[in-house]
Amino acid sequence: MKFTSVEKGCIPPCNVAPNSLMGVPRVQTNPSRWHGDGWQGFVEELKSKGVVVREEKWERSIFVTDAGGLAFGLPHGVVRPSSSEDVSKVLIAAQTHLVPVITRGGGLSSEGEAIAFGGLLLDMTSMNRVLEVDRENMTVRTEAGIFWHQLAEVLRRDGLDYLSAPLNMTSTVGGVLGVGGIDINSPRLGCSADQALALRVVTPTGEIVECSGSENSDLFERVLLGYGQFGVITEATMKIRPFTHIKMRYLYYSSLRTAIEDLQLIVREDASDYSGILTVMDSAINLLVAFDSDGREQEFDARWRSRLRGHGEVSFGVRLALYYALHPWRIKEALYIVDRRMKMVPEFFRPEFMREGKIEDRTVVFSRAVWKFWGGRQMVIPDLSASAEKFIEAVERGNAVCRKYFRYYTLYCVGIKKMEDLPRYEMSCMPPGATDFAYGCEFEPMLKDKDYSRDYLQSFKNEIYDIGVDMGLSYYRFGGMMKGYIRRIFGDEMVDRHLEMKRKADPAMILNPDVIF
Amino acid sequence: MMLKPVMCHEVCIGCSCCLLSCPVWNRTRDRSLTAQGRNKALQGGATVEDISNAIDSCILCGACEPNCPEGNDIVGLTIEQRGLLNMTRKGYPSWYPATEAKPTKGVRLQYKEVTLLAGNALKNDKDLCEAVLKLLGNKSITASDDGSDILRSMEAGLQVDKSRIDDFIYPLNSAGPLVVAEGGLRRHLKEWLPDKKIAGLGEALLSIDSIRRSLGPDDLYVIECRGFHSDYARLVRFYDRVRLETGVQLNLDLQRIAIPTGASSIQASEDLEAAGCIEQVKWILYGRKVSRIIVENLADIDAFRRVTDIPLVHVALLA
Ligand SMILES: Cc1cc2nc3c(=O)[nH]c(=O)nc-3n(C[C@H](O)[C@H](O)[C@H](O)COP(=O)(O)OP(=O)(O)OC[C@H]3O[C@@H](n4cnc5c(N)ncnc54)[C@H](O)[C@@H]3O)c2cc1C
Ligand code: SF4
Ligand code: SF4
Numbered sequence: 001m002k003f004t005s006v007e008k009g010c011i012p013p014c015n016v017a018p019n020s021l022m023g024v025p026r027v028q029t030n031p032s033r034w035h036g037d038g039w040q041g042f043v044e045e046l047k048s049k050g051v052v053v054r055e056e057k058w059e060r061s062i063f064v065t066d067a068g069g070l071a072f073g074l075p076h077g078v079v080r081p082s083s084s085e086d087v088s089k090v091l092i093a094a095q096t097h098l099v100p101v102i103t104r105g106g107g108l109s110s111e112g113e114a115i116a117f118g119g120l121l122l123d124m125t126s127m128n129r130v131l132e133v134d135r136e137n138m139t140v141r142t143e144a145g146i147f148w149h150q151l152a153e154v155l156r157r158d159g160l161d162y163l164s165a166p167l168n169m170t171s172t173v174g175g176v177l178g179v180g181g182i183d184i185n186s187p188r189l190g191c192s193a194d195q196a197l198a199l200r201v202v203t204p205t206g207e208i209v210e211c212s213g214s215e216n217s218d219l220f221e222r223v224l225l226g227y228g229q230f231g232v233i234t235e236a237t238m239k240i241r242p243f244t245h246i247k248m249r250y251l252y253y254s255s256l257r258t259a260i261e262d263l264q265l266i267v268r269e270d271a272s273d274y275s276g277i278l279t280v281m282d283s284a285i286n287l288l289v290a291f292d293s294d295g296r297e298q299e300f301d302a303r304w305r306s307r308l309r310g311h312g313e314v315s316f317g318v319r320l321a322l323y324y325a326l327h328p329w330r331i332k333e334a335l336y337i338v339d340r341r342m343k344m345v346p347e348f349f350r351p352e353f354m355r356e357g358k359i360e361d362r363t364v365v366f367s368r369a370v371w372k373f374w375g376g377r378q379m380v381i382p383d384l385s386a387s388a389e390k391f392i393e394a395v396e397r398g399n400a401v402c403r404k405y406f407r408y409y410t411l412y413c414v415g416i417k418k419m420e421d422l423p424r425y426e427m428s429c430m431p432p433g434a435t436d437f438a439y440g441c442e443f444e445p446m447l448k449d450k451d452y453s454r455d456y457l458q459s460f461k462n463e464i465y466d467i468g469v470d471m472g473l474s475y476y477r478f479g480g481m482m483k484g485y486i487r488r489i490f491g492d493e494m495v496d497r498h499l500e501m502k503r504k505a506d507p508a509m510i511l512n513p514d515v516i517f
Numbered sequence: 518m519m520l521k522p523v524m525c526h527e528v529c530i531g532c533s534c535c536l537l538s539c540p541v542w543n544r545t546r547d548r549s550l551t552a553q554g555r556n557k558a559l560q561g562g563a564t565v566e567d568i569s570n571a572i573d574s575c576i577l578c579g580a581c582e583p584n585c586p587e588g589n590d591i592v593g594l595t596i597e598q599r600g601l602l603n604m605t606r607k608g609y610p611s612w613y614p615a616t617e618a619k620p621t622k623g624v625r626l627q628y629k630e631v632t633l634l635a636g637n638a639l640k641n642d643k644d645l646c647e648a649v650l651k652l653l654g655n656k657s658i659t660a661s662d663d664g665s666d667i668l669r670s671m672e673a674g675l676q677v678d679k680s681r682i683d684d685f686i687y688p689l690n691s692a693g694p695l696v697v698a699e700g701g702l703r704r705h706l707k708e709w710l711p712d713k714k715i716a717g718l719g720e721a722l723l724s725i726d727s728i729r730r731s732l733g734p735d736d737l738y739v740i741e742c743r744g745f746h747s748d749y750a751r752l753v754r755f756y757d758r759v760r761l762e763t764g765v766q767l768n769l770d771l772q773r774i775a776i777p778t779g780a781s782s783i784q785a786s787e788d789l790e791a792a793g794c795i796e797q798v799k800w801i802l803y804g805r806k807v808s809r810i811i812v813e814n815l816a817d818i819d820a821f822r823r824v825t826d827i828p829l830v831h832v833a834l835l836a
Contacts (some may be wrong), residue, residue, distance in 0.1 A: 059549050061561020078778030114601050126546045149537050170533035352757040352773050371586035377530050
């Protein structure tokens with residue numbers, strides 16, 4: 001195997017050959033805890049500059065893990081900045097005293113990307129004010145630590161909405177612009193990061209820089225989807241749109257392949273405003289489509305509905321009943337599907353969120369359902385993102401892995417529009433080979449019914465990620481514990497090029513170390 | 518009184534959903550003062566003394582509870598934590614009730630009809646109290662003991678003598694439906710009188726046609742949040758029907774949680790501003806066009822008056 005030479009003092013590349021660990025149930029790749037040298041001087045410098053560092057254990061405990069619940073680390077201290085200047089002071093001092101700084105938004109990533117294994121944790125959620133809503137240009141300027149839901153609350157008082165965000169309400173603008181973000185409108189609007197028009201970024205050396213497509217565009221492109229490697233996003237200007245109620249429609253399938261083919265048709269031909277696949281294992285596959293207007297729904301019915309092979313709920317229910325009648329040994333699975341349907345459907349049709357057959361505040365309805373039915377102390381959500389051509393095979397292989405490891409699981413698939421060949425897509429969730437659209441699938445086992453060991457969960461994740469390596473795909477998220485895959489998936493040349501850029505921007509390698517490099 | 522068994526901080530998965538409607542978070546942007554902060558700190562080995570600030574900050578509005586995917590009984594947990602904290606406190610916070618709930622020595626009444634538990638604010642406004650009684654029906658009565666002292670003590674985590682609670686509950690056992698003005702009492706009454714029909718004052722009055730009909734899209738109707746959140750699954754639908762029928766604006770956020778003013782908290786009884794009520798009222802009004810504000814809870818009038826000169830009226834006066 002080939003070892004890439006790196007300068008002394010820098011984090012070396014992973015010295016594991018691309019295929020050497022295939023199939024080996026290896027443990028997660030947590031970095032060791034930072035030794036703590038220089039901490040006191042760092043804290044004193046910040047204190048002298050008026051920045052409060054919270055060192056009590058009970059303050060730090062809040063951040064001990066993330067939504068994944070598999071990686072654990074305790075920072076030496078926490079800062080809740082109230083301005084870009086606070087962040088700048090932290091980073092300048094960190095460069096001097098060589099203290100690692102981890103930026104944390106909602107902490108809803110699940111591979112330890114926002115966990116501090118010692119050092120300082122920047123809790124960005126303290127910067128959560130909406131600064132300006134510009135109706136004329138349909139933009140909003142906001143501090144980047146704001147939860148998407150808080151932003152929605154403010155915009156809705158003006159009848160407005162953001163374009164796209166993860167379905168969980170408590171991820172932050174900064175944390176999502178820094179990673180990507182997908183929504184069921186990503187086939188039309190791209191990943192959530194694509195709604196950003198301009199950013200205020202504090203670079204790893206503490207400079208406060210405004211950037212956009214036309215101003216400091218290199219930095220803009222590096223910070224979007226950049227896992228917090230090239231700066232802390234403190235403010236963002238984003239596109240917004242008028243708020244709409246949406247009409248949801250559901251089509252049911254028993255074949256993953258057919259459902260995905262139909263999803264791809266919808267995405268390619270822009271047949272609906274929202275689309276995605278949500279499954280109960282591979283037995284009940286639900287293709288959802290939704291519309292912002294009656295006109296779009298009517299057009300869908302006239303032009304596309306007859307070309308799609310999904311069934312209505314009743315006819316699918318009859319088919320499913322017949323199937324399980326002929327396969328009585330799978331009765332437990334049938335009961336699970338029925339139970340899931342009985343519990344979940346009312347959640348999506350709660351009367352206080354329905355207006356004339358349309359969903360008002362879909363993000364609340366979906367997010368609450370996500371937390372309720374998929375949330376938990378541990379959330380294991382490995383994913384794959386692929387070009388249109390490779391997607392079906394990737395999902396089928398991932399599904400086989402899910403079947404092997406878990407009795408109950410869900411697959412969640414969406415299309416993602418690729419805006420153009422933007423530099424931000426390099427070494428990101430956009431897979432190589434994707435032209436107009438990429439497709440992503442999350443593989444989500446239901447963990448509440450049983451206790452699983454960490455090794456078991458990690459083995460499961462590895463098997464999914466190995467598919468990515470084998471097929472030359474990418475992942476929605478790939479930092480933290482997944483670091484071991486980065487070189488395998490992106491190759492040494494690309495990773496070294498990014499590492500070089502990182503070293504230039506962050507000479508002491510203090511900002512989000514260990515997340516990517 | 519034994520501290521009520523409540524769900525445990527251990528159930529918290531750290532999702533932050535409780536922050537979204539928490540007035541303390543809104544005011545301070547400090548996670549450590551929220552339910553999440555308390556739960557995570559305790560999971561990390563903190564003592565209640567370590568997190569005393571957070572325990573004392575909570576205004577028990579209950580807005581976080583319907584948001585919690587793990588069904589954490591956050592209000593109950595906070596009351597329990599205050600109780601534990603009281604055992605080691607050197608002194609009580611200045612907003613603690615001056616007197617604790619003590620057993621009453623008097624004749625034990627037995628109510629039969631619709632019974633109004635008016636609470637101090639409504640009881641002190643005699644005309645309004647009478648107007649409310651009239652609206653509730655000819656035979657309705659005001660309970661002479663409305664348990665306000667019990668509520669205050671419990672909110673402060675102070676021990677309440679069991680015989681005091683028995684004295685309070687005894688006459689209510691035989692009563693008709695209860696109409697409760699102080700929302701904070703509802704969660705306890707549900708436990709003490711599980712089979713009793715209990716309504717909030719707003720719900721009872723909004724069931725009167727003439728009151729409902731007088732509401733319109735230019736009105737902002739301010740739901741009393743503690744009672745609302747203590748019976749959320751039912752009341753969210755009740756108020757949604759009112760909204761659909763009348764077009765009235767409600768102090769609900771996008772999750773259909775009532776945005777609390779905080780004015781009925783014990784902290785606010787000492788200092789509305791320090792309890793964050795002014796900020797909350799500003800947030801309720803942000804971006805809204807309204808020509809009248811209707812409140813269920815008298816304590817809210819003062820909070821709104823400090824922020825706006827939009828006309829304010831109690832729901833009972835709409836009839
Ligand atoms: C229940 C649940 C549902 C989810 N649903 C979806 C979904 O529908 N779609 C989807 O795309 N994802 C989803 N996710 C994943 C999650 O939303 C994303 O990982 C998201 O990016 C996390 O945002 P955050 O604010 O929590 O960031 P964090 O997890 O705090 O941080 C993520 C990364 O961004 C960096 N970062 C954080 N803030 C900043 C900043 N201000 N500047 C620079 N870098 C920063 C961190 O250092 C870290 O590397 C879900 C997760 C959960 C738990
Ligand atoms: S009860 Fe109210 S103040 Fe207390 S944590 Fe919940 S939302 Fe916050
Ligand atoms: S909503 Fe519930 S589970 Fe989530 S952080 Fe708050 S208390 Fe914890």
